[in-house]
Amino acid sequence: MEKFGRSQPITRIEDVRFLTGHGRYVDDIAPAHAFHAFVFRSPVAHATITELDLSDAREAEGVHMVFSADDMEAAGLTLGMDGTTVKNIDGSTGASPLRAELARDRVRFVGEPVAVVVADTLAQARDAAELIVFEYDELPVSLSLDFNGPTIHPEAPDNRAFDWGMGDADATDAAFAKAARTVSMDVGDNRVIVNAMEGRGVWAEWDGTRLHLCVNGQGVWGTKSKLAAKFDLAADNVRVTNPDVGGGFGMKAMEHPENVCIAFAAMQLDHPVRWMSDRSEGMLSDNAGRDLVHTAEMAFDADNRITAYRVHTICNLGAYNSQFAQPIQTQLFSRVLTSVYDIPATWLHVEGVYTNTTQVDAYRGAGRPEAIYLMERLMDQAARELGVDPWELRRKNFIRADQFPYDTLVGETYDVGDFHRVLAAAEAQADRPGFAARRAASEARGRLRGLGLCYYIESILGDPSESARVEFAEDGMVDLFVGTQSNGQGHETVYTMFLHDQTGIPPEKIRVVQGDSDRIKQGGGTGGSRSVTVQNTATLAAVDTIVAAFTPFVAELAGVDAENVSFDHETFRAEGSNVVLTMLDVAEKAREAGRDDLLQHEARTKLDARSFPNGAHVAEVEVDPATGVVTLCKYTVVDDFGNLINPMLVEGQVHGGVVQGVGQALTEHVIYDEEGQLLTASFMDYAMPRADLMPMIGFTTEPVPSTANIMGMKGCGEAGTVGSMAATANAVHDALWARGVAKADMPFTPLRVWEMLQDAQGIAAE
Numbered sequence: 001m002e003k004f005g006r007s008q009p010i011t012r013i014e015d016v017r018f019l020t021g022h023g024r025y026v027d028d029i030a031p032a033h034a035f036h037a038f039v040f041r042s043p044v045a046h047a048t049i050t051e052l053d054l055s056d057a058r059e060a061e062g063v064h065m066v067f068s069a070d071d072m073e074a075a076g077l078t079l080g081m082d083g084t085t086v087k088n089i090d091g092s093t094g095a096s097p098l099r100a101e102l103a104r105d106r107v108r109f110v111g112e113p114v115a116v117v118v119a120d121t122l123a124q125a126r127d128a129a130e131l132i133v134f135e136y137d138e139l140p141v142s143l144s145l146d147f148n149g150p151t152i153h154p155e156a157p158d159n160r161a162f163d164w165g166m167g168d169a170d171a172t173d174a175a176f177a178k179a180a181r182t183v184s185m186d187v188g189d190n191r192v193i194v195n196a197m198e199g200r201g202v203w204a205e206w207d208g209t210r211l212h213l214c215v216n217g218q219g220v221w222g223t224k225s226k227l228a229a230k231f232d233l234a235a236d237n238v239r240v241t242n243p244d245v246g247g248g249f250g251m252k253a254m255e256h257p258e259n260v261c262i263a264f265a266a267m268q269l270d271h272p273v274r275w276m277s278d279r280s281e282g283m284l285s286d287n288a289g290r291d292l293v294h295t296a297e298m299a300f301d302a303d304n305r306i307t308a309y310r311v312h313t314i315c316n317l318g319a320y321n322s323q324f325a326q327p328i329q330t331q332l333f334s335r336v337l338t339s340v341y342d343i344p345a346t347w348l349h350v351e352g353v354y355t356n357t358t359q360v361d362a363y364r365g366a367g368r369p370e371a372i373y374l375m376e377r378l379m380d381q382a383a384r385e386l387g388v389d390p391w392e393l394r395r396k397n398f399i400r401a402d403q404f405p406y407d408t409l410v411g412e413t414y415d416v417g418d419f420h421r422v423l424a425a426a427e428a429q430a431d432r433p434g435f436a437a438r439r440a441a442s443e444a445r446g447r448l449r450g451l452g453l454c455y456y457i458e459s460i461l462g463d464p465s466e467s468a469r470v471e472f473a474e475d476g477m478v479d480l481f482v483g484t485q486s487n488g489q490g491h492e493t494v495y496t497m498f499l500h501d502q503t504g505i506p507p508e509k510i511r512v513v514q515g516d517s518d519r520i521k522q523g524g525g526t527g528g529s530r531s532v533t534v535q536n537t538a539t540l541a542a543v544d545t546i547v548a549a550f551t552p553f554v555a556e557l558a559g560v561d562a563e564n565v566s567f568d569h570e571t572f573r574a575e576g577s578n579v580v581l582t583m584l585d586v587a588e589k590a591r592e593a594g595r596d597d598l599l600q601h602e603a604r605t606k607l608d609a610r611s612f613p614n615g616a617h618v619a620e621v622e623v624d625p626a627t628g629v630v631t632l633c634k635y636t637v638v639d640d641f642g643n644l645i646n647p648m649l650v651e652g653q654v655h656g657g658v659v660q661g662v663g664q665a666l667t668e669h670v671i672y673d674e675e676g677q678l679l680t681a682s683f684m685d686y687a688m689p690r691a692d693l694m695p696m697i698g699f700t701t702e703p704v705p706s707t708a709n710i711m712g713m714k715g716c717g718e719a720g721t722v723g724s725m726a727a728t729a730n731a732v733h734d735a736l737w738a739r740g741v742a743k744a745d746m747p748f749t750p751l752r753v754w755e756m757l758q759d760a761q762g763i764a765a766e
Contacts, residue, residue, distance in 0.1 A: 008646065008647075009646060009647050009648035010493060010497050010646055010648065011493075011648065012490045012492075012493045012649065013492055013493045013496060013507065014486075014490065014492040014493060018244070023244045023246075024243045024244045025198060025201075025216065025243055025244050025245070025246060026198075026201040026202065026203065026214055026215065026216040026243050026245075026276070027201050027274070027276045028243075029214070029243055030203040030214070030272070030274040031203070031205065031272040031274075033271075033272065034203055034205075034271070034272035034273055034274040035064055035118045035119060035120060035265075035269065035271055035272070035273045035274070036118070036119060036120070036121055036122040036124075036125050036273075036274055036275070037116055037117065037118050037125060037258075037261070037262055037265060037273050037274065037275040038116070038117045038119075038122060038125035038126050038128075038129050038275075039113045039115075039116055039258065039261070039275065039281070039285075040113070040114050040115040040116070040117060040129045040132050040134070041110075041111045041112060041113055041114060041281070041284065041285065042103065042107035042109070042110060042111065042112040042113075042114055043110065043134075044107060044110060044136065044138055044675075044676070045107075045108070045109055045110050045141045045356040045357075045672075045675060045676025045677065046106075046107065046108055046109075046138065046139040046140065046141045046142070046150075046152070046356045046676065047106065047107050047136035047137060047138045047139055048105065048106050048136060048137045048139060049103065049104075049105055049106060049107065049114075049134070049135075049136050050135045050136055050137055051133060051134070051135035051136075052068055052114065052115065052132070052133070052134055052135075053132070053133035054066045054067075054068060054115060054132055054133075056131040056132075056133070057115075057117055057128040057129060057131040057132045058128075060119070060124065060127060060128035060131055061124060061127075061128075062119040062120040062121060062124035062125075062128075063117060063118070063119045063124065063125070063128045064118050064119060064120070064269055064271070065116075065117075065118040065265055065268060065269055066115060066116070066117045066118070066128065066132070067102075067115065067116055067264070067265070067268075068102055068114065068115045069100050069101070069102040069103065069104040070104075072101065072102065072261075072264055075264070075268065076232075077230065077231070077260075077264065078230075079098070079100040079101055079102070079104065080098050080099065080100060080101075081099045081100075081101060081255060081257065081320075081323070082226065082255065082323055083096060083099060083320065083321025083322060083323060083325065083326070084321070084323060084324055084325075084326055084327055085162070085321065085326050086162050086164050086326045086327055086330050086331065087164065088162055088163045088164060089163055089164065089165045089349075090163075094161055094162030094164070094321075094326050094352065095153065095155050095156040095160070095161045095162065095321075095354075096155070096321060097153035097154075097155045097156060097320065097321070097354075099320040099321065099359075100257075101113070101257035101260045101261055102114060102115060102116070102257065102261065106139075107136070108152055108153075108319035108320070108356055109318065109319040109356050109357055109358055109359075109676065110284060110676055110677055110678055111281070111284030111285040111358060111678070112285075112319070113257050113258070113261070113285070114134065115129075115132060116261050116262075116265060117129045117132075118265050118269065118273055141356045141674070141675055141676040142159055142354075142355055142356055143355050143356065143357065143672060143674070143676065144159075144353075144355070145293060145314050145316060145353050145355070146314075147159055147160055147351075147353060149355070152319060152354045152355070152356060153354060156354055159353050159354040159355070160351065160352070160353060160354075161317050161321065161326065161351075161352030161353060161354055162326055162330070162350075162351065162352045163349075163350075163351050163352075164330045164349070164350045164351075164352075165347065165348065165349045165350070166330070166334050166337075166347075166348045166410055167337075167345075167346045167347040167348055167409060167410065168345060168346070168347060168409075169347040169349075171308075171344075171345040172308045172309070172310050172345045172346060172347040173347075174345075175299050175307045175308030175344065175345045176297070176299045176308055176310065179299035179300060179301065179307055179308070180300055180301050180302040181299075181300045181304075181385075181386060182297060182298065182299050182300070183297065183298050183300070183378065183381060183382040183385050183386070184295065184296065184297040184298075185295075185296050185297075185377065185378050185381045186293070186294070186295050186296075186743070187293070187294045187295075187296060187373070187374050187377050187378070187745065188292075188293050188294075188745040188746070189290045189291070189292045189293070189294070189370050189373060189374070189746070190290060190291065190664065190668070190669050190670070190745075190746050190747055191288050191289070191290055191291035191316070191357075191360070191669070191670040192288065192289045192290055192363065192663075192664050192668045192669070192670060193282075193283050193286065193288055193289075193668070193670055193680070193686060194249050194250070194251040194286055194287070194288070194289060194363055195279075195282070195283070195686075195688060196246060196247030196248060196249055196251060196252065196487075197246045197247045197488075198216060198245065198246025198247055199276065199277035199278065199279065199281075199282045199286075200216065200251075200252065200256060200258065200276075200277045200282060200286065201215070201216050201274075201275065201276040201277060202214065202215040202216070202258055202259055202262050202274070202275055203262065203266075203272060203273065203274035203275070204262045204263045204265070204266035204267075204272065204273055205266055205271075205272040206263075206266045206267040206270060208270065209237055210237045210238070210239060211227060211231065211233060211237065211238050211239070211263055211266070211267065212239045212240075212241070213227060213238075213239070213240050213241075213259060213262070213263050214240075214241045214242075214243060215240065215241075215242065215259055216242065216243065216244075216245045216246070216252060217242050217245070217248070217252050217253070217485065217525075218242075218245070218248045218250075218252050218253040218485050218487060218525050218526045218527055219242070219253065219483075219484075219485050219515075219523065219524065219525020219526060219527075220240040220241060220242055220485070220515055220516065220517045220520075220523070220525070221240075221517060221522060221523055221524075221525065222254075222255070222525070223240045223255060223259060224238050224239075224240040224517045226255055226259075227240070227259070227260070227263060230260055230263075231263065231264075231267065238517070239516075239517055239518045240516075240517045241515055241516045241517070241518075242485050242514070242515030242516075243515065244486075245485065245486065245487040245488065246487075246488060247487055247488055248485075248487035248488075248526065248527075249363060249364045249487075249660075250287075250289070250361065250362030250363050250364055250366055250527060251286055251287050251289075251361070251362070251363065252487065253323075253324075253362055253525065253526075253527045254287070254322060254323035254324060254361055254362070255323055258275055258277075261275075262274070262275050279682065279683070280681045280682055283678065283680070283681045283682070283686065284358065284678055284681060285358065286358070287322050287358070287359055287360060287361035287362070287363075288318065288357070288358050288359070288360045288361075288363075288670060289360065289361075289362075289363025289364075290360070290363060290369075290370060290664070291315065291316040291318075291360050291670075292313055292314060292315035292316060292329055292370060293313070293314050294311055294312065294313045294314075294374050295311070295312045296309075296310070296311050296312075296374050296375075296377075296378045297309070297310040297311075298310075298378055298382055300382070300386065303396075304386055304388055304393060304396060305396060305397060306341055306342075306343050306344075306397050307343075307344055307345065308343070308344065308345040308346065308347075309337070309338060309341075309343050309345075309346045309347075309375075310346070310347050311337070311346075311347070311348045311349065311374065312349045312350075312351075313329060313333070313348070313349070313350040313351070314350075314351050314352075314353060315328075315329040315350060315351075315352050315353070315360070316353055316355055316357065316360060317352050317353065317354055317355075317359065317360055318354070318355060318357045318358050318359035318360045319354060319355065319356055319357060319358070319359060320354070320359045321359070322359040322360065322361035323361060324361055324362050324366070325352075325359065325360055325361050326352060327367075328361070328362060328366050328367040329350055329352070329367055329370060330348075330350045330352075330367075331367075332366050332367030332368065332461065333348070333350070333367040333368070333370055333371045334348055334367075334371075334410045335367070335368060335371075335410065335412055335459035335461070336368050336371045336372060336412075336456075336457050336458060336459055337371055337375075337408075337409075337410050338375075338408055338409055338410065339371070339372060339375045339376075339455070339456070339457055340394075340398055340399055340417070340419050340455055340456075340457050340614060341375075341394075341397040341398065341399065342397060342398070342399045342400070342403065342406075343397075343409065344409075345409070346409045346410070348410075356676040357672055357676065358678075362527070364657060364660055364717075364718050364721045365458070365718040365721045365722050366461070366527075366528070366718075368458050368459060368718065368722050369661065369718070369721050369722045369725055372454065372456040372457070372458075372722050372723065372725075372726060373454075373725045373726045373729070375726075376453075376454040376455065376456070376726035376727075376730065377726055377729060377730065377733075379393060379394060380452070380453075380730045380733065380734075384737070390453060390730075391423070391427065391432075391453060394423065394453070394455055395420060395423065398419045398420060398423075399414065399417065399419065400420075401417065401418045401419075401420065401421075404416050404417055405707075412459060412610075412612075413609065414457070414612050415609060415611070415612065415706055415707045415708050416704045416705070416706060416707055417457075417612065417614060417640070417704060418640070418702070418704050419455065419614065421702055421704075422455075422614065422615055422616055422638050422639075422640050422702045423455060423616050423638075425616075425638045425700065425702050426453075426615075426616035426617075426618055426636060426637075426638040427618075429618075429636045429638055429698055429700055430451075430618035430620070430634070430636040430698075432451070432618070435449075435451050435620070438620070439451075442622050446624075446625070446626075447622045447623060447624055447625070448622065448623040448625055448735040448736065448738060448739065449620070449621070449622050449623075449633075449735055450620070450621050450622075450623070450730075450731040450732055450733065450734030450735025450736070450737075451618065451619075451620050451731055451734055452618070452619045452620075452621070452726070452727045452728060452729065452730030452731025452732070452733070452734055453616065453617070453618055453727060453730060454616070454617045454619075454723045454724070454725075454726035454727035454730065455614070455615070455616050455617075455723075456614060456615060456616075456617065456719070456722045456723040456726075457612055457613070457614040458529065458612065458613050458614065458715070458718060458719050458722050459610055459612060460528060460529050460530055460533065460610045460611050460612070460613070460714070460715040461527070461528030461529070461530065461610070462524055462525075462527050462528035462529075462530035462534070463524030463525075463530070463534070464530075464534060464606050464607040464608075464610070465524065465534070465604065465605065465606040465607075466482075466483050466484070466523065466524055466534040466535050466537065466538040466604070466605060467481075467483050467520075467521075467522060467523060467538055467602060467603070467604040467605075468480065468481065468482060468483075468535065468538035468539040468541070468542040468602065468603055469481040469520070469542065469600065469601065469602040470499070470539075470542050470543075470546060470600070470601045470602075471599060471600045471601075472584070472587035472590075472591070472598075472599045472600075473511075474591070476509065476584070476588075477509055477510070477511050478499075478505050478509055478510050478511070478583075478584070478587075479511050479513050480495055480496070480499055480510060480511065480512050480513065480539065481513045481514075481519060481520050482495055482512060482513070482514050482520070482523070482535050482538075482539075483514075483520060483522060483523020483524055483525070483535065483538075484514065484523060484524065484525060484526045484530075484531040484534075484535050485514055485515050485523075485525050485526045486514065486526065486531075487526060489526075489531065489649070489653060489717060490646075490649045490652070491512065491514070491526075491531060491532075491535075492512045493646065493649065494532055494536070494645055494646055494649060495512050495535065495536070495539065496510045496512055497645075497646065498536050498539060498645060499539060499543070501569070502539070502540065502543045502569055503543055503546070503569065503570075503583050504569060504570030504571065504582055504583060505582075505583055505584060509584065528715075528718070529613070529715030529716060529717040529718045529719070530715060531715075531717070532645060532713065532715065532716075533607070533611060533709055533711075533713050533714070533715050534605075534607060536645065536711060536713070537605050537607060537709050537710060537711065538603055538604060538605045540605075540710065540711070541603035541604075541605045542601055542602060542603040544603070545601045545602070545603045546583070546601045547567050549597075549598055549601060550567075550572065550583070550586045550590075550598065551565045551567070551572070552565075553586065553589075553590060553595065553598060554572045554574060554579065554581060554586060555574065557574075557579060557581075557589060558574035558576075558577040558579035559577065560574045560575065560576050560577055564576055570582065572586060586598075587599060607708055607709055608708070609707075609708040610708060611642065611706040611708040611709065611713065611714040611715060612706075612714065613639065613640060613641050613642070613714035613715055613716060613719050614639070614640050615637060615638055615639035615640055615641075615702075615719065615723060616637070616638050616723075617635075617636070617637050617658070617723035617724055617726075617727035618634075618635070618636040618637075618727060619632060619634075619635050619636075619662075619724070619727040619728045619730070619731040620632075620633045620634035620635070620731060621633060621728070621731040621732055621735055622735070623732065623735045623736065623753060625739065625754075625757050627750055627754065628749070628750035628751060628752070628753035628754030628755075628756075628757065629750045629753075630666055630732055630735075630748050630750070630753060632662060632666070632693060632694060632695055632728065632731075633695060634695055634698075635658065635662075635694070635695055635696075635697045635698065635724075635727075636697075636698040637654055637658065637697060637698065637699045637700075637720070637723070638699075638700050638701070638702055639654065639699070639700075639701050639702075639716070639719060640701065640702050640703055640704050640714065641701060641703065641713070641714045641715075641716045641719070642703050642704065642705045642706040642712045642713045642714040643703060643705050643706075643711055643712040643713055644701065644703070644713075645711075645713065647701070650701075650716050651699045653716050653717050653719075653720065654697070654699055654716065654719065654720040655697050655699075655720065656720060657717070657718060657719060657720020657721040657722070657724065658694075658697055658720040658721070658723075658724040659689050659693075659694055659720075659724075660689075660720070660721045660724075661720065661721040661722075661723070661724025661725040661727075661728065662689055662693065662694065662724050662725075662728050663688060663689030663693075664725055664746060664747065665724070665725050665728035665729050665732070665746045665747060665748060666689070666693065666728065666732075666746075666747060666748050666749070667687035667688065667689055667693070667747060667749060668686065668687060668688065668689070668747060669686075669687075669746075669747045669749065670686070687749070725746070728748075729744070729745075729746055729748070732744060732748045732753070736753070736756060736757065736760075739757055739760055739761070740760035740761070740763065740764050741756045741757065741759075741760045742760070744756055
């Protein structure tokens with residue numbers, strides 16, 4: 001195999017396993033004799049439960065257990081799921097209504113879990129659920145974002161979850177008062193369903209002392225600690241494992257009620273129990289993404305430099321606080337509030353509201369795509385109203401390269417950047433000079449053509465600490481234990497080849513071990529684009545630990561002083577002797593000498609600062625005004641990810657992220673009727689992006705190595721989504737602007753685009 005070095009495109013080694021059906025997904029590896037669970041869910045959006053009779057279901061064929069919230073509490077469990085809260089502007093804490101694992105007394109969204117049936121087969125469990133007597137008195141449904149809907153939680157008057165602010169409101173108001181020009185814009189950010197290829201699933205087993213929960217999550221340690229607390233177990237008596245995971249996107253990073261319910265069933269029955277969501281069930285109950293509305297305002301001086309930025313956001317949390325919901329559109333949104341622009345004053349005001357819909361939580365980017373989408377839509381609108389070129393308006397307000405490190409108004413420090421260079425490369429790659437001719441050709445065919453730019457920046461999130469352990473196994477293999485969890489990103493390839501590059505250990509001799517709380521004592525899991533940066537930093541430290549431990553042993557073998565031993569990332573050499581040993585050679589000799597202390601090495605590191613990937617996305621679209629169909633003709637990305645480990649995997653991450661953002665912009669949209677029933681609960685009704693929606697995506701990099709880690713890397717996992725929403729939306733609006741469409745919000749489905757054009761035509765005719 002060609003030696004792996006920085007920025008070499010190595011194909012994914014795990015794909016052979018996946019493509020030949022040898023993946024080990026949660027539903028594949030559940031014990032064959034496990035009982036099957038089915039979750040009985042609320043058919044209505046808001047109601048008081050007047051009767052829940054499980055007796056007939058308990059008598060059904062094959063049924064071993066049917067339980068509700070009352071049964072769990074009778075067994076000694078305290079119900080309630082974690083939901084992080086934020087501080088209100090007045091210093092009080094955001095609302096924290098109880099979210100029980102199974103509904104108690106009242107249901108608050110269609111799909112809320114009410115009871116669980118456990119039977120020999122899934123079919124028997126489904127049939128038994130039909131026998132549950134569920135009576136209820138319906139209550140008024142609130143889908144309103146104006147705080148005037150019927151009350152959902154007594155703890156949240158007016159359905160207000162929180163009222164949060166960041167920045168300097170007085171300074172911002174003062175800047176607006178003396179501005180030469182101001183621009184404002186109302187912007188919607190539509191709700192989407194995550195729809196990972198693999199739905200959520202879990203199985204559990206109990207041996208009378210220890211609980212083992214296998215779940216397709218994005219990390220094991222948070223789940224372990226929560227289960228230990230929930231069931232009053234010692235931490236050593238809980239094991240959590242993550243097998244192969246078919247997509248996470250944030251939705252699988254937090255706890256879900258089924259984890260506790262399935263564990264409870266396994267412990268009560270002393271028998272393994274399994275549960276797997278089907279697609280419509282997932283659409284009804286998985287955490288949704290986005291769903292917020294903004295009013296954004298920008299103040300400019302006479303030279304078109306931004307003097308202040310003010311945002312008021314209302315975000316829909318759904319019926320409950322999900323685990324990270326309150327911080328996402330507040331704290332995480334604020335990380336990149338002012339984006340790549342040198343802005344003297346800012347104020348962000350965010351209000352959270354409860355509605356009778358599925359809870360909303362992290363979705364690829366978690367707050368940063370929403371912030372960048374808003375900023376970049378407003379920058380385009382400002383350019384139109386100021387009568388200037390949108391690219392030049394951005395250039396005029398960029399943070400200059402000589403201003404780094406740059407302290408933002410919201411407490412972030414951008415370490416490095418060269419936004420002008422990246423944008424210049426994007427302009428060339430997208431052939432902006434040729435756009436006028438392409439637009440003219442489209443117009444000759446009766447089509448509208450638009451060009452959209454988004455310049456984004458992302459703040460890498462998650463735990464900055466991580467561990468790596470390297471063990472030289474008796475079978476001649478080397479086990480690399482990592483604290484992250486692959487959900488399809490190609491971690492096995494990255495981690496294997498990085499260790500190979502640093503040590504010379506053949507890739508086929510390296511096993512990456514992840515997702516097992518028994519074998520790995522701690523880790524930060526995967527989320528926030530943290531994995532490769534923090535994990536490889538820890539691996540690099542582990543390699544240094546190995547070299548430091550092996551060097552005196554090699555010196556002893558060679559009969560030389562330790563300072564005469566060197567390691568060149570492939571072999572140890574002892575000056576003054578003919579000793580040349582690979583790491584595997586040294587490990588084998590250590591084993592022969594009984595030096596077991598040399599066969600395991602571990603290091604834990606913590607990054608002092610975050611990295612800030614950034615880049616330019618340029619979308620080019622053509623609109624058929626007769627049908628409203630939007631065709632994405634050309635898509636160009638120029639990113640600054642710092643130094644790349646594997647460009648092929650980076651490009652794959654960008655492609656996937658772009659498609660998710662384009663999907664939200666053009667096709668995806670969650671719709672509830674006035675009774676809170678989800679109308680888009682299948683792929684017949686919810687339009688996922690398809691291959692024929694996308695052109696080939698041009699991808700190049702203009703790296704400015706980060707100073708936040710020793711390798712100069714910047715995370716890339718979410719960047720594609722952060723940039724693609726606004727680029728696509730701006731392109732569509734650019735196409736529609738010529739026909740008088742002044743306001744255009746996602747999703748740009750054919751009907752919505754056609755209606756925008758018809759409305760504009762009607763206004764023009766008046």
